[in-house]
Amino acid sequence: MKKFWVLFSLFILPLVFYIFLSKGIYKYSNLPILTEDVLAIKQFSNDSNATFSNNLSIVCFLGNEINTAKGSMFNLNQTIYKRYYQKPYFQIVAIIPEASKEQYKEAIAELSAFTDISKWNFIYTNNSNINNIFNSFETPFSLNEALYSENAYIVDMELRLRGRKDDEDTKDGKLYGYNMKSVATLKNKMKDDIDIIYYQLKKSAEKEKRRKREI
Numbered sequence: 001m002k003k004f005w006v007l008f009s010l011f012i013l014p015l016v017f018y019i020f021l022s023k024g025i026y027k028y029s030n031l032p033i034l035t036e037d038v039l040a041i042k043q044f045s046n047d048s049n050a051t052f053s054n055n056l057s058i059v060c061f062l063g064n065e066i067n068t069a070k071g072s073m074f075n076l077n078q079t080i081y082k083r084y085y086q087k088p089y090f091q092i093v094a095i096i097p098e099a100s101k102e103q104y105k106e107a108i109a110e111l112s113a114f115t116d117i118s119k120w121n122f123i124y125t126n127n128s129n130i131n132n133i134f135n136s137f138e139t140p141f142s143l144n145e146a147l148y149s150e151n152a153y154i155v156d157m158e159l160r161l162r163g164r165k166d167d168e169d170t171k172d173g174k175l176y177g178y179n180m181k182s183v184a185t186l187k188n189k190m191k192d193d194i195d196i197i198y199y200q201l202k203k204s205a206e207k208e209k210r211r212k213r214e215i
Contacts, residue, residue, distance in 0.1 A: 031164075031196040031197055031200070032162065032163060032164060032165045033156075033160045033161070033162060034138075034139075034160075034162065034163045034165075034174065034176055035136075035137055035138040035139075035160065035161035035176075036159075036160055037136070037159060037160075038052065038133075038136050038137060038155050038159045038160065039132060039133050039136035039159075040052060040053070041093065041095070041123055041133060044123065044133070045123050045124075045125065047123070049091075049121060050093075050123055052093070052155050052157075052159050053159065054089065054157050055089050055090070055091050055157060056089040056090050056091070056154075056155075056156060056157060056194070056197060056198075057092070057093050057154070057155040058076070058080060058081075058090075058153070058154060058155075058190075058194075059092075059093045059095065059152065059154075059155050060072065060073070060076060060092070060093070060094050060095070060151075060180065061095050061130065061134055061148060061149040062094050062095070062096050062148060063096075063100075063143070063144065063146035063147045063148025063149075064096075064097045064099065064100040064103070064146050065146040065148060066104065066107060068146065068148055069104075069107070070107050071180075071181065072150065072152075072180035072181060073094065073107065073111065073180075075180050075181065075186060076152055076180050076186065077092075077115055077120075078183075079183055079190075079191070080092070080152075080186055080190060080194070081115070081119070081120065083191065085116065085119040087198065089157065089201075090119055091119045091120075092119060092121065093121045093123060093155075094120065094121070094122045094123065095130055095134075096123065096124050097124070097125075097126070097130065098124040098125055098126055100124075101124045104122065108122065127147060130143070130147050131143065131147075134149065137153060137176070139153075139161075139176040139177060140176065141177065149177065150179055150180055150181055151176070151177025151178055151179055151180065152177060152178050152180050152186075152190065153176065153177045153178075154178075154190070154193060154197070156197065161176065162193065162197065163175045163176050164193070167189075175189065178190040
């Protein structure tokens, strides 16, 4: 029995660890692109910071019913924003009907009372623009009558919608958006997928440094 455990620790355990590590590396080297060419938001705002380009954007469509939107906004803030807002490129883009701007002032003030909201970008635009932006994501979802979506979406630096193609909880395996009403989904799925993108960025930067050294 002692000989078995010695052999196990010397050969089998390292092999199991290697297989586990290999699967982890595979996971962290891929996060599927679900949609190319998401519509740029820059054309809809006078704010110079309002752009998807060169940013890792978490996009939400909050609609004009503030009571519905507040819960989603605060869940996203607590679970995702506070974890990543100090990282490079990160931002949250909240797209809101322009007629609701005054209505949102109190909610944003509440948010800023305990959070540095400098990486929250609130984009106010007309209903037609909101629908056009949302439709460019090419998801199987639609906005409700209040122009609200319960999902938040990941848009990368090249205006591509990122998500999953092997999600166990969706019918066809594709996960286009992350339910803001579910803290578990934000914590266990969106957080993991954002980490994958940052891992990719890190590996790309390391590869570029090696390339420059070799020149």
